[in-house]
Amino acid sequence: MSEQIPDYFKYNKENDSKYSKKKHYELAAIEKDWPFIPEKYGYHPVDHFTGCWRGFHCLYEMDDLQLLLKSFFVTLDCSVVSLPDLNGVSGKKGYGGFWEYKQVNLPLGYSGGIILCDELVGQDYLFGGYERMHHFRDVVELRFENGIVTSKIDHSDMMKEIRGFTDLSFLEQEELVVDYFSLYSNKWINYYML
Numbered sequence: 001m002s003e004q005i006p007d008y009f010k011y012n013k014e015n016d017s018k019y020s021k022k023k024h025y026e027l028a029a030i031e032k033d034w035p036f037i038p039e040k041y042g043y044h045p046v047d048h049f050t051g052c053w054r055g056f057h058c059l060y061e062m063d064d065l066q067l068l069l070k071s072f073f074v075t076l077d078c079s080v081v082s083l084p085d086l087n088g089v090s091g092k093k094g095y096g097g098f099w100e101y102k103q104v105n106l107p108l109g110y111s112g113g114i115i116l117c118d119e120l121v122g123q124d125y126l127f128g129g130y131e132r133m134h135h136f137r138d139v140v141e142l143r144f145e146n147g148i149v150t151s152k153i154d155h156s157d158m159m160k161e162i163r164g165f166t167d168l169s170f171l172e173q174e175e176l177v178v179d180y181f182s183l184y185s186n187k188w189i190n191y192y193m194l
Contacts (some may be wrong), residue, residue: 005052009116010061011140012071025116027060028133032112035147036069040172042084048075048097060108067147069106073098109147115155116140121163134159134177155180 007027038056045055056074060067072086075097079121083091083099087106094100117136133139139155162176 003051005057007060009057009114010059011116011142012062013149015133019180023118023138024059025118026136027114028117028136028139029115030112031114032110035108035110036072036106038074040073041086043074045074046077062149064106065149067108067110067144067149069104069108070102072104074101082105107147110144111146113141113143116142132174132177134162135174 003009006028009025009027011023011025016144036058043056047053047055052075055076058069058073059071061070069087073094074091076099077085085091087104089101089104091099091101115133117133117139119137120135121137129134133155136159137156139159141151141153141155143151158180159177162173162180165173165176168176
C-alpha cells in the first residue's frame with residue numbers, strides 16, 4: 001500500500017511565535033468536520049495516483065494563533081481548463097500533475113480539536129497507508145474556537161511510554177492509544193480516511 005501525502009501543519013509548539021522557525025507537523029486527526037472542503041470552493045479532486053487517494057493535500061499554518069490554509073495542491077480531471085481562484089490566488093500547474101495554490105492565507109473558522117504529529121520514531125511499517133500517532137516523537141493536541149487556538153496539550157511523553165511496551169503487539173499498542181485519547185475512540189476520526 002502506498003504511503004499517502006499528508007496534510008502538513010506549520011506550528012511552533014515551544015513559543016507560538018510566528019517569527020521563529022516553525023515545524024511541519026502532519027495533521028493526524030480531527031474532532032469535527034474540517035472547514036476546508038475543496039468541493040465547497042468549486043474544486044472536484046480526482047484520485048490521480050496511489051500516493052494521494054483524496055486527490056489533494058494542504059499546508060496549514062498558525063498566524064498569531066489564527067488557523068490559516070497556507071497552500072493547496074489538487075489534482076483535477078484532465079478536461080478542466082479553467083480553475084477558480086482561491087482567496088484571490090490563481091492556481092499554477094505544478095509537479096506530479098497537481099495544481100498549486102501558494103500563499104493563499106485563507107482564515108479557517110474551525111472549532112474543535114486536532115492532533116499533530118512529527119518525527120517518525122516508531123514502527124517501520126504503514127497501517128492503511130498512514131503511520132499511527134504513537135509512532136511519532138512529537139504529538140500535540142490543539143483546541144480551537146472559531147479558528148483561534150484556545151489550548152494545547154503535549155502528548156509526546158505518553159506516546160513514548162506506549163512505544164516502550166515492546167511486549168505488546170501492534171494492535172495492543174493501538175488499543176492503548178485509543179484508550180489514552182478517550183475522545184479519539186468514538187469522537188475523533190482519522191483525517192486521512194475521509
